[in-house]
Amino acid sequence: MQQKHNFGAGPCILAPSVMQQAANAVINWNDSGLSILEVSHRSAAFENVIRKTQLLVRxxxxxxxxxxxLFLQGGASTQFAMVPMNFLQKKSRAxxxxxxxxxxxxxxxxRLFGEVEIIASSKDKNYAYIPDYSSNDQRVAYLHCTSNNTIEGTEMFEFPGFGIPLVCDMSSDIFSRRINVRDFDLIYAGAQKNMGPAGMTLVIAKNKFLDSVKAEVxxxxxxxxxxxxxxxxxxxPVFSIYVAMLNLLWLKDQGGVEGIEKMNIKKANMLYQEIDRNPLFKGTANVAHRSRxxxxxxxxxxxxxxxxLQFAEELGLVGIKGYRTVGGFRASLYNALPIASVEVLVNAMKQFxxxxxLEQTLQLA
Amino acid sequence: MQQKHNFGAGPCILAPSVMQQAANAVINWNDSGLSILEVSHRSAAFENVIRKTQLLVRxxxxxxxxxxxLFLQGGASTQFAMVPMNFLQKKSRAxxxxxxxxxxxxxxxxRLFGEVEIIASSKDKNYAYIPDYSSNDQRVAYLHCTSNNTIEGTEMFEFPGFGIPLVCDMSSDIFSRRINVRDFDLIYAGAQKNMGPAGMTLVIAKNKFLDSVKAEVxxxxxxxxxxxxxxxxxxxPVFSIYVAMLNLLWLKDQGGVEGIEKMNIKKANMLYQEIDRNPLFKGTANVAHRSRxxxxxxxxxxxxxxxxLQFAEELGLVGIKGYRTVGGFRASLYNALPIASVEVLVNAMKQFxxxxxLEQTLQLA
Structure with missing residues (x-):
């Protein structure tokens, strides 16, 4: 079988060793004679899994x-509503x-829950950059940002909060680089990029911020x-949490977030260099805000x-078509994507x- | 390894062939060279899965x-809120x-969303029966019931709606017996009993009822x-939906819901007969409302x-401890539990x- 290189934007590639352990657990989990799919979430064995997963995140x-x-369900899309439902009162502003x-x-x-002020936007250039922003309005309930814009290919590298509780959607770059959790009051992330399979949502929240909730939800x-x-x-979601645990153990083996960050920078640089060099391609995002x-x-x-696109697909490169609103290509370089796959893509661009x-030379001849 | 008989209340046993196919797909799904865990939900292959699963439910x-x-996330607990959020207006009543x-x-x-009228309750006898109920109040937005009470071991076998839209939590008995979907305006069910692994919620709803929603949610x-x-x-939740598809295909092979219902009646009768016969045990639910x-x-x-409990555990019987509010035992006989496992339990009760x-005879001697 042809080897596949999965550049999909999510659900996305996980390490082969994680897949193997997950498959084994579906048949017979830790020699218990039970599948991970049929085990009670109230069993001591699973309680141990959820505790361990939480400790790994920490x-x-x-x-x-x-x-x-916290481990929730429903993805970032549910968080879009849960955040204001909890923290945005009528007559207050976010x-x-x-x-x-x-x-x-x-x-x-x-906007369904209260007043929303857009303090900065990059809509004018089809979201190809991260806009500057600032605020000194301390009555604002929270400031919401998206650390990595999966579709537009931009990423935030600084998180000034201006003293306002900062809420961040980190779905597509959490666990890919070091962050200072103290910069944020609440972080949420759908799991299906660097944490595990689809079906789980991670929330990291400051207890004091949670305790400030007055709404009855x-x-x-x-x-x-x-x-x-x-x-x-x-x-x-028992299985999703279990596979996330396996995946975070794998991440630890890669030198943790610090180790993987180095590798992610290397992978991204390799591809951006080729995009900038190759006369047939051009990057879409502002260089300073290019997503890794x-x-x-x-x-x-x-x-x-x-x-x-056809040439790449024939080489086993999967998932590089850009999102329909942006077009072009999108190569997602999540943690588990090996550097060898990036090399295959870069070589494909050169070969192409x-x-x-050669075609042009032949036509001229 | 000792064979396990999983009587757990959910997540629960699924057929071994389903587990095997699920494990294979985690490694290499349909010879695609990709794991089911890394495949895009927007791929034609997965779109086919979700369509097929929907058709199997139908x-x-x-x-x-x-x-x-519809396939949602968050389990029945999320539905407890979603139903009134959509259908119960302030100043109206459910x-x-x-x-x-x-x-x-x-x-x-x-109660967070509007007025709630409890039209019947069996709280007086620790929920050991299904109370009679009736209503002729056509201004009620909907009537909500629970077809099977997982903890208390009771089940509803008739669903009079009295002309009011009937909403039913069928988490623990959907796909276990024939139902007339037309009796209901909305059915919801956490998947982790007879549909598939935890992490997915099934909703079956009358379009006219959905179209009646006025709330902005x-x-x-x-x-x-x-x-x-x-x-x-x-x-x-890609994997949960995929395994649900495998499980519904398995159910079809068992003669569908009609075939499995016959088997479920047989399994339940076998165990209830032993409970009634054996002087060491007694059933807790009203005979007419005993859950299968x-x-x-x-x-x-x-x-x-x-x-x-100790004797049973030594025989490999898993998950028969009753819920803490009820105590005693609970043996869940979901679709995938083989009749042979029920026989093992019945024989254990006899042996015990x-x-x-023998002990008493020896003590007397």
Whole structure:
């Protein structure tokens, strides 16, 4: 079988050793004679898994003790609503940074619950950059940002909060680089990039921020209910949490977040260098805000785009078509994508350029 | 290794062939060279899975064409809030049937959104029966019931709606017996009993009922958003849906819901007969309302209970301890539990009785 190189934007590649352990557990988990799919979430064995996963998150991201680590469901899209439902009162105001497709979705949901002020936007240039922003309005309930814009290929590298509680959607770059959790009051992330398979959502929140909630919200939308029940108020997504644990153990073996960050920088530089060098391609994001996770680029014209897409697919490169609102290409370089796969893509771009040159020479002859 | 017999209340046993196929797909899905855990939910291959799963639900439960079949996340606990959030306006009223622990949770959430009328309750006898109920108040927004009470071991076998839209939590008995979907306006069920692994929630709803929603709710709490986006508004729980598809294909091979219902009646009768015969045990639920899915029973005294629990565990019987609010035993007989496992339990009860008799004879001698 042809080897595949999965550049998909999520759900995305996980390490082969994680897949193997996950498959084994589906048949017979830790020699228990039971599948991980049929085990009770109230069993001591699974309680150990969820505790261990939480500790791994704390260790890998240096989560301070006055922060809670929670496992929810419903992805970042549910968080778009849960954040304002908990923290935005009617007659109060929240500040949002408008940096792309998903930021817009978050803004839309917040407007159902209170006043939203967009303090900066990069809509004017199709979200190709991270706008500067500042605020000195201390009455704002929170400031919301998106650390990595999966579709537009931009990433935030600084997080000034201006004294306002900072809430951040880190779905597509959490665990890919070091962060200072203290910069944020609440971080949320759909798991299906660098944490594990789809079906789980990570929340890291400052306890003091959670305790400030005055709204009466349903149990499953109340962060404190998850905190008070160790993320087991109801049946959690057992398998997703288990695979996340395996994946975070794998990450630890890679030198943790610090180790993987170095590798991610290397991978991203390698690909951006080729995009900048190769006359057939051009990057779409502002150089200073280029994402290390989702590299977005275009071909010089539509025919070239189509031809390269086909060429790449024939080489086993999967998932490099850009999102429909942006077009072009998107190569996602998540943690588990080996550097060898980036090399295959870079070589494909070079080969494609050479075959073009050859064609032109033949036509001229 | 000792063979295990998993009587757990959920997450619960699935057929070994389903586990095997699921494990294979985690390594290499359908010879694609990709794991089911890394495949894009927007790929044609996964779109085919979600479509097929939906069609299997329709086929197995005879879902009429004017009903939608949706896949959500968050379990029944999220539905406890979503139902009133969508259908219960302030100043309107919903009727609830109070038949146990989970019905109470649903009632609690509904009270956040509007007026709740409990039209019948079996709280007076620790929820050991299904109360009679009736209503002729056509101004009620909906009537909510729980078809199977997992903890208390009771099940509803008739669903009079009295002309009011009927909403039903079927988490623990859906796909275990024939139902007439037309009796209901909305059915919801956490998947982790007879549908698949934890992490997915099934909703079957009459389109006309969905169209009646006037409240403005966030996208992820809006049933119509799931309907309009084929349950793919955001990243769905890919693996849970895939395993549900495998499991529903398995159910089809068992003669569908009609075939499995016959087997479930046989399994339940076998165990209830032994409970009624054996002088060391007694059933806890009213005979007419005994659940076929969760058989609850007690030992004649605490010492016997403790001794039998140990005896059963040594035989590889897993998950028969009753829920803490009820005590005693609970043997869950979900679709995938083989009749052979029920025989092992029944024989254990007989053996236990005989060893007791022998002990007493020896003590008398």
């Amino acid at each position: 260790e890998l991201l240096n989560v301070p003790n006055d922060y809670s680590v 500040a949002y940074l408008d940096t792309g497709y998903f930021a817009q979705k978050a803004i839309k949901e917040a 349903p149990a499953m939308m109340d962060y404190r209910v998850f905190r008070d029940n160790d993320s087991m108020y109801n049946t959690p 996770m989702n590299v977005t680029f275009k071909a010089i014209d539509e025919a070239t785009e189509k031809a390269f 350029e050479n075959s073009r040159k | 086929e197995l439960l005879n879902v009429p064409n004017d009903y939608s079949v 009727a609830y049937l109070d038949t146990g622990y989970f019905a109470q949770k649903a009632i609690k959430e509904a 966030p996208a992820m709490m809006d049933y119509r958003v799931f309907r309009d986006n084929d349950s793919m508004y955001n990243t769905p 899915m969760n058989v609850t029973f007690k030992a004649i005294d605490e010492a016997t209970e403790k001794a039998f 009785e005989n060893s007791r008799k």
